[in-house]
Amino acid sequence: MAQAIKRARREASRKPGKRRLSANAFLVLILGLPVFAGVAGVILPAFGYLPALGGLHLKLAHLTELAQQPHILRSALTGFFAGLITTFAALAIVGGFVAGFAGTSVFTRIQHLVSPLLAVPHAAAAFALAFLVAPSGFLMRLISPELTGFTRPPDWLVPNDPYALSMIAGLVTKEVPFLFLVTLAALPQLAVSRAGQLTAALGYGRISGFAVSLWPALYRQIRLPVFAVLVYSVSVVDVAMILGPQLPPTLPVRIAQWAAYHDPDQRFLASAGALLQLAVVLAAMAVWIALERLGKIALARLTHSGRRLARDGAVRVASALAMTACAAVIFVGLGLLAIWSVAGLWPFPDALPGQLTPETWLRTLPRLWAPLGTTIALALSAASLALLSTILLLYRNGTAGGDRTPGHYRLLYLPLLVPEISFVFGLQILIVSAGFTPAFPSVFAIHFLFVLPYVLLSLSAPWRELDPRFETIAAGFGKSALEILLTVRLPLLFRACLTALAVGFSVSVSLYLPTLLIGGGRLTTITTEAVALASGGDRRVIGVYALLQAFLPFLAFLVASLGPQLLFRNRRAMRT
Amino acid sequence: MQEITGSISTKTRPLTLSDVTIRLGSRTLLAVSAKVMPGEVLTIMGPSGSGKSTLLAFAGGFLDRAFEVSGRLLIGTKDLTDTPANQRHAGILFQDPLLFPHLSVGGNVAFAIPPAVKGGKARRALAEAALKEVGLGGFFDRDPDTLSGGQKARVALQRVLVSAPEFLLLDEPFSKLDAPLRRQMRELVFSKAKAAGLPTILVTHDGADAQAAGGRVIEIGIEEKA
Numbered sequence: 033m034a035q036a037i038k039r040a041r042r043e044a045s046r047k048p049g050k051r052r053l054s055a056n057a058f059l060v061l062i063l064g065l066p067v068f069a070g071v072a073g074v075i076l077p078a079f080g081y082l083p084a085l086g087g088l089h090l091k092l093a094h095l096t097e098l099a100q101q102p103h104i105l106r107s108a109l110t111g112f113f114a115g116l117i118t119t120f121a122a123l124a125i126v127g128g129f130v131a132g133f134a135g136t137s138v139f140t141r142i143q144h145l146v147s148p149l150l151a152v153p154h155a156a157a158a159f160a161l162a163f164l165v166a167p168s169g170f171l172m173r174l175i176s177p178e179l180t181g182f183t184r185p186p187d188w189l190v191p192n193d194p195y196a197l198s199m200i201a202g203l204v205t206k207e208v209p210f211l212f213l214v215t216l217a218a219l220p221q222l223a224v225s226r227a228g229q230l231t232a233a234l235g236y237g238r239i240s241g242f243a244v245s246l247w248p249a250l251y252r253q254i255r256l257p258v259f260a261v262l263v264y265s266v267s268v269v270d271v272a273m274i275l276g277p278q279l280p281p282t283l284p285v286r287i288a289q290w291a292a293y294h295d296p297d298q299r300f301l302a303s304a305g306a307l308l309q310l311a312v313v314l315a316a317m318a319v320w321i322a323l324e325r326l327g328k329i330a331l332a333r334l335t336h337s338g339r340r341l342a343r344d345g346a347v348r349v350a351s352a353l354a355m356t357a358c359a360a361v362i363f364v365g366l367g368l369l370a371i372w373s374v375a376g377l378w379p380f381p382d383a384l385p386g387q388l389t390p391e392t393w394l395r396t397l398p399r400l401w402a403p404l405g406t407t408i409a410l411a412l413s414a415a416s417l418a419l420l421s422t423i424l425l426l427y428r429n430g431t432a433g434g435d436r437t438p439g440h441y442r443l444l445y446l447p448l449l450v451p452e453i454s455f456v457f458g459l460q461i462l463i464v465s466a467g468f469t470p471a472f473p474s475v476f477a478i479h480f481l482f483v484l485p486y487v488l489l490s491l492s493a494p495w496r497e498l499d500p501r502f503e504t505i506a507a508g509f510g511k512s513a514l515e516i517l518l519t520v521r522l523p524l525l526f527r528a529c530l531t532a533l534a535v536g537f538s539v540s541v542s543l544y545l546p547t548l549l550i551g552g553g554r555l556t557t558i559t560t561e562a563v564a565l566a567s568g569g570d571r572r573v574i575g576v577y578a579l580l581q582a583f584l585p586f587l588a589f590l591v592a593s594l595g596p597q598l599l600f601r602n603r604r605a606m607r608t
Numbered sequence: 609m610q611e612i613t614g615s616i617s618t619k620t621r622p623l624t625l626s627d628v629t630i631r632l633g634s635r636t637l638l639a640v641s642a643k644v645m646p647g648e649v650l651t652i653m654g655p656s657g658s659g660k661s662t663l664l665a666f667a668g669g670f671l672d673r674a675f676e677v678s679g680r681l682l683i684g685t686k687d688l689t690d691t692p693a694n695q696r697h698a699g700i701l702f703q704d705p706l707l708f709p710h711l712s713v714g715g716n717v718a719f720a721i722p723p724a725v726k727g728g729k730a731r732r733a734l735a736e737a738a739l740k741e742v743g744l745g746g747f748f749d750r751d752p753d754t755l756s757g758g759q760k761a762r763v764a765l766q767r768v769l770v771s772a773p774e775f776l777l778l779d780e781p782f783s784k785l786d787a788p789l790r791r792q793m794r795e796l797v798f799s800k801a802k803a804a805g806l807p808t809i810l811v812t813h814d815g816a817d818a819q820a821a822g823g824r825v826i827e828i829g830i831e832e833k834a
Contacts, residue, residue: 040633040674501702504670507693508700509720509771516694519719523710604753605709 058425059443066459066481067450071310073458073465077303084465085296098304103280111282112312114196114203115266116319121200122207123258125358128351130215130250131242132344134224138352143216145359149209151534151589152362153542155563156582158202158274159574160365162191163372165198168380170368176381185380191275199276203268205358207261211254212355217493218253222246239348240341243331259317260448266316267309267451270544270559274566283309284453291457291549299461306454313451366582373575392572400558400580407541407557407584410472414479415536418487419529425488426495427517444485452545460549470552478546487536494528526599526606530592538585558584620646621684623667623775623807628679630662630671637662637675638828644775644807649798649823651810658829660811664777667809668700669693683774683807699773699806701781701797705764707752713763714739714748720771738766742796758789765797769804776801776808782817794820 076082080091098104133139149157164170168185176182191198224246231241251258272282280286287309290302334341371385372378373392378385447455456478463474498521506516522529544559551560562577600606622645629639637659644650654660665671667681670693681688688696707716717735725731732748739747742762752760761781768776781797782790798821801808810821818825 036632036635037672037674499706501704501706502708504668504693505700505702505706505768506719507670508668508696508698508768508773508777510694510697510722512694520708524708526710600710602712603710603751605751 059446062421063443063446063481063484066478067446067455069462070455070458071450073460073462074303074306074310074454075458077300077461078307080300082300082303082461082465084467085299087300094300094304095307097301098308101286101301104283104286104308107280107283107286108308108312110196110277111266111268111272111284111309112316114200114276114282115262115264115268115316118200118203118207118265119258119262119320120323121204122211122261125204125208125351125354126211126215127247128239128347129212129355130219131239131247132348132351133238134219134242135228142352142355142359143212146209146212146355148586148589149206149359149362150213151538151585152206152366153538153559153581153585154206154268155270155274155542155544155559156366156369156578157206157362158271159562159566159578160362160369160582161198161202161205162274162365163368163571163575164361164365165190165201170364170383173381173383182381192278194277194279196272196277196282199268199272199282201361202271202275203265205361206271207265208355208358211257211261214254214257215250218250221253222249235340235342237340237342237344239344240334240339244335247331248328256442256445256449259320260445262316262320263313263449263451266313267453269453270563273563283312284451287453287457288545288548291460292553302457303461306451306457309451310454313454366579369575369579369582371575372571373579375572375575392576396573396576400576403556403558403561404580406472406555407559410476410479410547410557411537411540411584411588413476414483414540415487415533417480418484418536419491419533421484422488422491422532423517423522423529426492444488447481447485456546456549460552463550464552470550470554472555475547475551475555478550479540479543482543482546483536483539486539487532490532490535491525491528494525498524527592527596530595531589534585534588534592537588541581541584620774620805620807621686622646623809624680624682625663625667626680626682628663628666628677628681630659630666631676632659632674640826640828641679642824642826644809644823646805646807647802649801649808649810649821651812651818651821651823651825653812653815653818653825653827654829655813660813660828661779664700664779664809664811667775668698668777669696697772697774698777699768699771699775700777700779701764701768702779703781703784705757705760707755707760707763707767709753711752712748713744713750713752713755716752716763717767717770720767722772734770738770739763742766757785758793761785761789761793762796765793765800769800773806776806778808778810778812780812780814780817783812783814791820798822 077085077087078094080087080089080094129139129142133142152160162169166172166185167188167190172180172182172185180186191202227245228238228241231245232238234241236244267284268282269284269288272285273288276282276285281289283305287302287305290298290305293299374388374390375385376387376389376391459478460470463470468474502520502524503516506520511519541557542559543557544563547555547557548560558577558581562574562581565574565577568574597607622643624643625640627639627641630637638652638654640652640663642650652660652663662671662675666675666677669688669691671677679689683697707713708719711719714732714735717738718731721731721734725734736745736748739745742765744759744762744766747755747759747763752763755763778797782793785793794817798808808821810817812818
């Protein structure tokens, strides 16, 4: 019956008739337009056309100039490979873990450990890793001088190693939680336990059984997020500035540096770079698609060979350890940030500082208020508007009676599938060309653009899962659609709305590049300040900023979980 | 006893299902033509998956657009077929009591009282009286989640009755209650519906429900595998 209804519904939806502005059309307007405008805003100046800056003729001079930049190929390739390796590693860890442990108690435990990592901003996580693995970092201090004999930090290029290994490690620790949560959302739609029992009965190991029976369906569902991870990792700027190679830096970092100059020539050069970055991302996507094909063939071979691969204990343990390691690195690293922010004298190789002092905090605090205020104002306003838009979007769509799944909001991923550095920089050029002074409203608009997809993804599942009979009953009482929304649906989804708000808040807090480029350096947030400190290397001050950056999202999620507890303290069913 | 929940809708009218046919794709789920008099219960019997609940969805105005319907629905002489759900005055009881978890027990009842009853005091008094009728006096401020299954079912019944419906739609409302409670609730629901003079459609797969309802029974969906 349910199947028949779905089929008939599909047919009914094909019938012509009165149509509202569909959700997708709305998304095209508010997400697609800026992205395409931004890309155009990069392509034209890359070929020399930008009347506002005196470029009136199409020419290749800027691309030639780009080609003549020292080590430009190396810069481009480092990001390219780092992104591919990051994506592959994160997917392998998450896939291996889900396949090896879905439905076990280990799974639940590690899920609780890894989930909070999603809220930690990339920059804070990168600093956490840096403080851990640097030659004068915590790990080295723990084993020095007893095991290493070092009484002063060795002269190693870590982080910022030329092969970008520390950058890859930093990216993997942050992308694993993201892919994991996306996978968690997809799992309920698969018959995990039944397939597991079936393949186990046939003698398959857990991982090979999962791969043969469930992986293709699962991968189809998480494919867009995987591509988002790839694009992000290939084009990342803030993590690359903190952990990535420096001589030369990766291409996105160099573009950001060129874009920061107010010299028009540098802007043309940056545009050419941003165009190259677009090509790099497309190339990475092409390679990934080729890898997907290979993976498919390999899986088909495995399936047809009938090999059971029952002894997969080592792989399972490795994947569980990798998941745990991501959490451990970030949590211990955040602890180190906290210690550094209150450390007095802390000579190498002491594992802990000799004395603690509030001196750094007291010294930094007067400079903190303005960026802190900006960060919170931006995050609150962008997340609130995104929540409001999300509610309107789901409301319009929901009343149409369709069975929309998040899969129908494919466009949501658009801003995540075009490299930030390319289209945001293009938007910056357009804003400057149009004669706008970069200020709060434009930065707010770009934050909204990045926040909306996450808020919509976060709220759409609980929205769909609410028992429709509550609203049917209310309609029977004569309540209007708006009354039902305000008095039934939204109160029942109060917790989910707060969570979506917290998700949006965290995304906004962690935005570095859009804030920097669109703000034109006039609007500083905790994040732009923290990343700017990376090159300076004052660990105590970095500790203060990065800790604060990580603390803000945490605070948002705390409010989201405590809010319902307080508001509905006399309503048991509303508190869980 | 019945004054409170019966007094709001004074004139009740018969409910007419005029040649109602509901189809899904090429399959005809049901075809019904019936006039349900005030205080009468029409029972639609059928196995699960037969589509009997679609008749209630049609009558309540919340039928999925996947279904094709022909025929008319009338209350008295007024055609409701194209009236939106929230202007039909259909009282609906589902298998679950579905008390709004964010409101108090009394808040649930007060929520359903028509806006014509003005003033917080009057509305609260009405809700309190409705609760008292079913032995739940003093429960106004309770959290619905702390009530027993039978208590919740009684609140759900009173909630729907204070909403001054013109007809009642019952979607297997007793199927999740255990046997003794089920008997009690049947008696309570049918006596209240009669007292209020409401035409009622009951959908069930339980023959005992149909017997207790004491009205006409239409059996549908004795068919091959769905």
